[in-house]
Amino acid sequence: MTKLFLVRHGETVDNALRIMQGQSQGALNETGRQQARELAQRLKDEPIDAFVASDLKRSIDTCSILAEPHGKKIVTTPLLRERDWGSFTGKPIPELTNKPWPDDIESLSQLLHRADKFLRFIRKHYPHMTVVAVGHGIINKAVQAVYWKKKMNEIERMTNCEMRTLTL
Numbered sequence: 001m002t003k004l005f006l007v008r009h010g011e012t013v014d015n016a017l018r019i020m021q022g023q024s025q026g027a028l029n030e031t032g033r034q035q036a037r038e039l040a041q042r043l044k045d046e047p048i049d050a051f052v053a054s055d056l057k058r059s060i061d062t063c064s065i066l067a068e069p070h071g072k073k074i075v076t077t078p079l080l081r082e083r084d085w086g087s088f089t090g091k092p093i094p095e096l097t098n099k100p101w102p103d104d105i106e107s108l109s110q111l112l113h114r115a116d117k118f119l120r121f122i123r124k125h126y127p128h129m130t131v132v133a134v135g136h137g138i139i140n141k142a143v144q145a146v147y148w149k150k151k152m153n154e155i156e157r158m159t160n161c162e163m164r165t166l167t168l
Contacts, residue, residue, distance in 0.1 A: 022085035035161035082136035
């Protein structure tokens with residue numbers, strides 16, 4: 001049995017400005033760094049075998065803060081990247097309300113397939129271990145939807161640096 005601590009990255013400059021980040025790198029703001037430090041403090045005595053992050057900077061930076069007290073390196077994977085929002089990327093979220101979705105957005109089926117591949121990756125490479133995985137709001141929602149066999153809209157939104165535990 002593998003214990004997966006699924007974490008959303010800390011708050012970023014774009015989160016605070018309500019900008020659609022998608023697969024852009026993003027940068028933690030001071031609030032995001034503090035959120036990560038607080039979660040690292042909560043996890044410091046937890047026996048963690050591995051740290052995995054999306055290959056986007058905001059997740060890598062969050063995961064690095066979480067891994068530091070454990071003296072562990074992090075592994076990155078594009079499987080845990082945020083949903084590709086195509087031409088919506090970089091736009092203010094309030095301006096996107098009621099706009100028709102462009103064709104270049106990653107489809108829900110592609111997103112869920114990637115989430116399933118991520119869970120299989122964790123099961124294969126980290127059997128019987130405790131793993132911290134830092135992703136993003138929508139991909140983490142997809143991971144949980146696959147895990148719980150639910151629809152995306154049935155999974156509660158994760159806040160920045162929130163952690164949920166899955167047993168694989």
